[in-house]
Amino acid sequence: MQPIYLDNAATTRLAPEVRAEMEPWLDAEFGNPSSRHPLGVRAAEALDRARERVGRALGARPAGVIFTAGGTEANNLAVLGFARGRRRHGRHVVVGPTEHPSVLEPALALREEGFEVERARLDETGRLDLDDLERRLRPDTVVVAQMLVNNEIGTLYPVAAVARIVRRAAPNAVLHVDAVQGAGKEVISLAELGADSVAVSAHKIHGPKGTGALAVRDGLAPPKPVIFGGGQERGVRSGTENVAGIVGLGVALELADARVDATVASMSAAHAELARAVESLPGARLLTPGDTVPAICAVLLPGPPAEVYLHHLETRGVMTSVGSACHAKDLAVSPALAAIGLGEREARQVLRFSFSRDTTVEEARAAGEALHEVARALEARAG
Amino acid sequence: MTVSSGVEADLIVARYGEIWLKGKNRHEFERKLLDNVRAALRPFSGVEVRRDYGQLVVHASRRPAAVAQRLEDVFGIASLSPARGVEPRAEAIASAAAQALDEALANRPDDGPIPFRVEVRRSDKTFPMTSMELEIFVAERVMPPHASRLKVDLTRPELTLGVNVRLDRAYVFAERRPGAGGLPVGTIGRAVCLLSGGIDSPVAAWMAMKRGCSVAFLSFHSYPYIGESSKRKLTNLVRALARYQPRNRLYFAPFTAVQEAIRDTAPEPYRTVLYRRMMQRIATRVARREKAGVLVTGESLGQVASQTMENLTCIGAASGLPVLRPLICFDKTETIERARAIGTYDVSIQPEPDCCTVFQPARPVIRGSLERCEEAEARLDVEALVEDAVAGLEVVDVEAG
Structure with missing residues (x-):
């Protein structure tokens, strides 16, 4: 894989x-x-x-x-x-x-x-x-x-x-x-x-x-x-x-x-692909306050903390992040998330996908599918 | 090894503690201590260890101070002294004593005379002076250059120059540090410690080691609800404990299936107690594999919901072996203090979730009953779950840091 x-x-x-x-x-x-x-x-x-x-x-x-x-x-x-x-x-x-x-x-x-x-x-x-x-x-x-x-x-x-x-x-x-x-x-x-x-x-x-x-x-x-x-x-x-x-x-x-122009173009395509997957996921929401760059796709997820999604996604080969890797262990709500109305619990349910100029639309699509699979599995397991 | 006839400056004398009390087992205990000391000193080059009737003498030519520090973590050593070794003649002893005293005084502030004495022990009773005669001889030779800084006080000295005269060697030292105490690891038996990643269980393991148990570690991993980095934390905890025993084996048991099965069939308040009963069963199987006679846990009465008297009873009943709970009557503050002292605290407080947080009940049962546990387990295939966890055990042999 x-x-x-x-x-x-x-x-x-x-x-x-x-x-x-x-x-x-x-x-x-x-x-x-x-x-x-x-x-x-x-x-x-x-x-x-x-x-x-x-x-x-x-x-x-x-x-x-x-x-x-x-x-x-x-x-x-x-x-x-x-x-x-x-x-x-x-x-x-x-x-x-x-x-x-x-x-x-x-x-x-x-x-x-x-x-x-x-x-x-x-x-x-x-x-x-x-x-x-x-x-x-x-x-x-x-x-x-x-x-x-x-x-x-x-x-x-x-x-x-x-x-x-x-x-x-x-x-x-x-x-x-x-x-x-x-x-x-x-x-x-x-x-x-x-x-x-x-x-x-x-x-x-x-x-x-x-x-x-x-x-x-x-x-x-x-x-x-x-x-x-x-x-x-x-x-x-x-x-x-x-x-x-x-x-x-x-x-x-x-x-x-x-490569800025080419990068923005390919990231936008990947972002749009993943955004579609998020939109069709019940209870999930894309966080795009104001102007955002297509490099980052932050998603508020339903159910368990985002870290549970993260580890389930990694079993499907998809590497993502919760918080940001530099200070992922800091559990307080960051100002960026607090400003858009996220409380402590919701802040822990934010998963971050971030793209590079090498990220392909196919990868974004596969990640979106994996996200759906994981959400279904977690829902089924939650009974 | 052969003892040189000259002065050996970089010695550490390590004295045994209680193992003298153990009569017939003495040789076994001495041998273990020697093994453990050698293992602890393996990372140091230029170190030789010899046995010398009731003490170990370590010759550390390159880093004597670091070697002495390392020996402070070896259980079974009651006290230790950086020392000089000389021929057992009064002249040689006095001149080594003068050097030891110079060094000791160089490290102290000059703020009034220090209560001082010379203390001689003779194992070699053929030595031509009595202990008291030698004490006076040495004091008269070493004190004059430091007359203003020393005053003799035989009852409450702050600085004691020790002399230990043996058959073919005499040892001179100005410092006597407490050792780790306890019994050499491995002399009492083997234990399996259930390690959670919190503050308590590493301290419990340390206490079991202190009383002579060699400890294997077992942790439970609920991937992918919990990430791989929690394994790294557990490995680092064992690495911190590896200062205290020579071999450190850590098992990870897969626990996801157990937790899912309990979540799906058992009453929610009982989840935590049932998790722990399953842990005891898996630990019992690991103990069999490790030829261990007891389990060790960090449980402490009343500390959390699962540690009420009733719940501890329910949990302990699932174990096939006696469970040692060294912290059972410790306050959390006492445990924290100990964890800091032994060097596990900073690792324990790294924020990594442990498997008990998975499907954590909102209101855990406080006074669980064994009947309810058994009822709930009747709906589980306990044997198969244990079997699967044992089949999925992952083993890590952790090297001392």
């Missing part, structure tokens, strides 16, 4: 093109980019090329690209580093309503340094409440963080509109965008988004785990470092660079960007 992997919001399979370009850097080209001999210089040149690629894909100059050990670190660096660097303007931070813990937790940690931290709100349809956001912003607001795409239900947030409000109401703030779930499904451009920085992660776009980047727009000083040491990445992120991983990130992001 060929497994049907529909947990791509957790991680994706390494693309063969990415692997091929990484291989030399895991083998003969093992130099430290800081070394002065040819082995080191070649590694440094590989970083230069990757920086160029990442900058191009995100709309930043190469000098504005800071490589990190993943999306979490990029988000931490932006939130902590920009806030600490802008204390002369104030100590007020606003984060989006459904930010990933890698944005929310560092923001909350800033409270110990005297910052005031607020969370924006969703309205009752699950959309970002822009009026509420505007009321929270102030001249002493120094960081606003708003994700592009929500990891639980795939909400696409209007970041460009957020940017206009931030410029107007919080002129001293840096707008950071966590684009970890958006990359490959949306064009990520600092200029188009109107953002000051974006975070991306390689393993969500068929790249290797443990690599990401923070891209900072031209003209803005980089964040203060949160990791200190030998001064790599122009002093913003010390530590010997993960050369193979960074090369992989460069290829992965370039591919993801080049």
Whole structure:
């Protein structure tokens, strides 16, 4: 049985093109980019090329690209580093309503340094409440963080509109965008988004785990470092660079960007196929508040907790997720689910299917059929 | 092994506890303890263990501090001391004692004189000095350089320099740590512990080990109502317990069919008690396979609905073997404290569902009756369900971490 992997919001399979370009850097080209001999210089040149690629894909100059050990670190660096660097303007931070813990937790940690931290709100349809956001912003607001795409239900947030409000109401703030779930499904451009920085992660776009980047727009000083040491990445992120991983990130992001249109088209077809299966399942409901990307199909299911469906689906080769894999053990209701009226019990009945650019309509159809089988089996067993 | 004539700096002396009391069985107990110590120290290179009348002497050339720590988890050791071994001559003893004292004082703050004594035990009564003479000899040699930091106090010393004179060797030490106590694992017999993934059952297993039982573990798995990651948690629990016994076998019994059958035929309030009766039956079969004489559970009186006196009676009646319940009169707080101390707590609190949550009754019976259990089981093919579960047993041999 060929497994049907529909947990791509957790991680994706390494693309063969990415692997091929990484291989030399895991083998003969093992130099430290800081070394002065040819082995080191070649590694440094590989970083230069990757920086160029990442900058191009995100709309930043190469000098504005800071490589990190993943999306979490990029988000931490932006939130902590920009806030600490802008204390002369104030100590007020606003984060989006459904930010990933890698944005929310560092923001909350800033409270110990005297910052005031607020969370924006969703309205009752699950959309970002822009009026509420505007009321929270102030001249002493120094960081606003708003994700592009929500990891639980795939909400696409209007970041460009957020940017206009931030410029107007919080002129001293840096707008950071966590684009970890958006990359490959949306064009990520600092200029188009109107953002000051974006975070991306390689393993969500068929790249290797443990690599990401923070891209900072031209003209803005980089964040203060949160990791200190030998001064790599122009002093913003010390530590010997993960050369193979960074090369992989460069290829992965370039591919993801080049294939956005095709990806959206194929994901939409898969999404529509699975949505049909959900609609014909009594008691099930597709969660699509406001604008959502077709990459994620969150389903509220009848009967037992979604984890029971998950394990029954896995016996049929279909890999899905409950909550999100990063914090699946967190049992509280997430703001994204609470905003659309889900209580603690219902939140545990949400199953997430997430697609990649390789997901086929046939796989979505087979997953839909498996979901029906499981629902029937569970109903029969429940007597 | 041959004992070198020079000074051995990196020794650990491990003293036996109660096993001296066991008269005729002494050799068997000593042999087991030696085996268990060797197994515990297998991951360390450059370690030699020798038996020396009532104590084990471990020579650890590379990581003596880590080896000493490891020995603190071996049941049957009453106390242990990092020690120096020298020729049994007064001069050599005094010079080793001086070094041991230097080290001991270097680790202590200098805040007033420390009550101090030298304590000599002689197993070799042919030694030319009496114990007291040797104590005075050593004290007079070691104290002068530290005169301001030490004051002699024979009754309530805070720092005792121990000297143990034996026929061909003398041991000198400045520290005596409590060992794990108890009896060497395997000297009393074998047990099967029903492991749920909660806080209690690992502590119960540990207590059985402490009293000399070697323990095999049994857990129940209700796939696909419960995911594979709960197996990983159980494996990690056994891995945490593997510090305390040399061999750690974990059985997983498939339990889905049992739970479905009970759900479909039995009164809902009785589900949990009936699950547990089936677990006892399957555990009895595993015990037979493991040549184990008892079952061990983490049950504690009144802790949850299934642990009332009546329900424990119903559950225990399904076992074909005596059931040890080491925690029966523990408060939860006492169990938690013990779980933290033995290193299982952090694994136990990982949030993984266990099979008892599957089809959990809304209102479980509090005072179950054996007749009602038997009535409900008359509608089940108990034998076939047990047989199927036993046929589906999965065995994992867990290595110490």
